Amino acid sequence: MASLLQLSEYTHPVIVLKPSLTSLLPSSSRPRQQDYRTQPRISPPKASLQQSSSSSSSSLTRREFASQTAAISVSLLAAPPARSEDALSEWERVYLPIDPGVVLLDIAFVPDDLNHGFLLGTRQTIMETKDGGNTWAPRSxxxxxxxxxxxxxxxxxxxxxxxxxxxxxxxxxxxxxxxxxxxxxxxxxxxxxxxxxxxxxxxxxxxxxxxxxxxxxxxxxxxxxxxxVQETVSATLNRTVSSGISGASYYTGTFNTVNRSPDGRYVAVSSRGNFYLTWEPGQPFWQPHNRTIARRIQNMGWRADGGLWLLVRGGGLYLSKGTGITEEFEEVQVQSRGFGILDVGYRSEEEAWAAGGSGILLRTTNGGKTWTRDKAADNIAANLYSVKFINDSKGFVLGNDGVLLRYLG
Missing domain, CATH: 2.40.10.500 (Thrombin, subunit H)
Incomplete structure (x- = not known):
């Protein structure tokens, strides 16, 4: 192994997670609505000798009927709305047997058997599926x-x-x-x-x-x-700080996010979000780049056509002009409602999904020019951190509190 550099202490980035809201109930936990057709029939009062007792019985039955009818009305009014994931046109939620508070971080499937996959997360979480992601079990x-x-x-x-x-x-x-x-x-x-x-x-x-x-x-x-690479990014910035990289003097020496393209190129965001770095195979050092956007960078990655996407804090989304590595970006209008967008995943060159805080889920079908919000996902009580497409028919969205969405398209 090549000799490793001696590094000074640095501060690890901290991800602040939104507190979980009330968990969504699976379908088996929903209250059942009663059927009016199953109510007991009220018998007419009988003749004289049984009139008193039958009248009492009939009166009791009427009271029971009125009570049950009122209960049904209250039940209908108080019944919770349909779960948001049931209403998703392209996604469904997969419930996992894991501890509350687990943040899901990555997912992968065996290429020769796309029914067999693994799911990773915090708190020593490794889960396995053998039915394409419909059900998952903890793996030891x-x-x-x-x-x-x-x-x-x-x-x-x-x-x-x-x-x-x-x-x-x-x-x-x-x-x-x-x-x-x-x-x-x-x-x-x-x-x-x-x-x-x-x-x-x-x-x-x-x-x-x-x-x-x-x-x-x-x-x-x-x-x-x-x-x-011949040196860490801290050493690279110490050499290039005089070249005009804005904010490099405040650099903590760590990445906030890093993403790899299919051909081996990398783009990484500094932990403070004040600039980004790129690397291509054969380059001896990371190349730092100034951001041309006022807000700090949240995440960056590669489009299916080889260009870059860029997310800023507060919900802004930008696409690079052309393909390859560049510092020129154009903003795209999205309905983020002020919540941060945390990741983008491309299903094809034309179709992509973006996910973020408070259940934000957005879709484009024209390469990112316009985006529409899937409003049915707004009530999912989780931050959605990662969008992963295994192929054009298998995709997943990963979030905190063990939230996993499976693509149905």
């Missing part, structure tokens, strides 16, 4: 269970039957049999920063990224790693 991996740590699993990636999982504190898991068994691969204690992303790139090969900008590649199942 003995090598990832340590009494001294409560792992946050950040990223998962598959290529063929080989898969990789990384998390914090530093942990790396590897499978060669489509996740039936997982081995733990040791990581150096001198690794710069926390591992936030991994990408399976070929047979026994992967690319690993830390929140301090270190990029390492392996071609032998993780036994050895080679540095793809």
């Amino acid at each position: 991996i003995p090598s990832a269970e340590d009494e001294d740590f409560n792992y946050r699993f950040n990223s998962i990636s598959f290529r063929g039957k080989e898969g990789w999982i990384v998390g914090k504190p530093a942990i790396l898991l590897y499978t060669s049999d489509a996740g039936e068994s997982w081995d733990r691969i040791p990581l150096s204690s001198q690794l710069p920063g926390d591992v936030v992303y991994i990408k399976a790139t070929g047979e026994k090969s992967a690319e690993l990224v830390t929140d301090e900008g270190a990029i390492y590649v392996t071609s032998n199942r993780g036994y050895n790693w080679r540095a793809a």
Whole structure:
């Protein structure tokens, strides 16, 4: 492994989560509405000798009937509205058997078996599905269970039957049999920063990224790693601060988000959101870029056509002019209601979905020129952090409080 740089202490970014609202009830928990047709029939009073008792019985029956009728009316008035996820035209909610408060962070499926997938999150959460994501069950991996740590699993990636999982504190898991068994691969204690992303790139090969900008590649199942950049972003900025990168003097040395394009290019947002950085294979250093937008950057990523999308705090969405790496962006009008948009996922070059705080869910069908809000998702009591499309027919939205939406289109 290439020699690692000695780094100064830095401050980890903190994500402040919106408190959970009242959980949505599954269909089995809804109150049943009574049917008027099932009400008891009132019999007419009988003849003289039984008149008194039958009158009393008839009167009692009338009171019961009136009471039940009133109860039905109250029940109908008080019945909760249909769950918002039931009304979603393209998505449905999948309920998970996990602890409240878990934030879902990444999802991946085995390429040779798209019914078999894994879901990661905070609080040492690893879940597995074998029916395409309809149902999920907790997965126990003995090598990832340590009494001294409560792992946050950040990223998962598959290529063929080989898969990789990384998390914090530093942990790396590897499978060669489509996740039936997982081995733990040791990581150096001198690794710069926390591992936030991994990408399976070929047979026994992967690319690993830390929140301090270190990029390492392996071609032998993780036994050895080679540095793809010569220095961390802190060192890069110390050299280039005089070149006019606004806000670099306040840089804390960590990424807020990092996203990889299919051809291996990266875009990352500084932890303060005051500028962004890019890297392409073969470049020795990260390239810092000034933001041309007044508001701080929330997240950035790659469009299906090779261009960039950019989100700013407060709900703004921008698209780059043309494709490739650029500093020129145009704002797109979206109905975010002031809530922050946190991620964008492309299903195709024309169709994409954006998700964010307080259940914001937006859709475009013309490459991002216009966006419409799916209002039926407004009452989902969660922040939606990630949009992942496995292919054009399988997609998921991940959020806090264990919220998982599955694409139905």
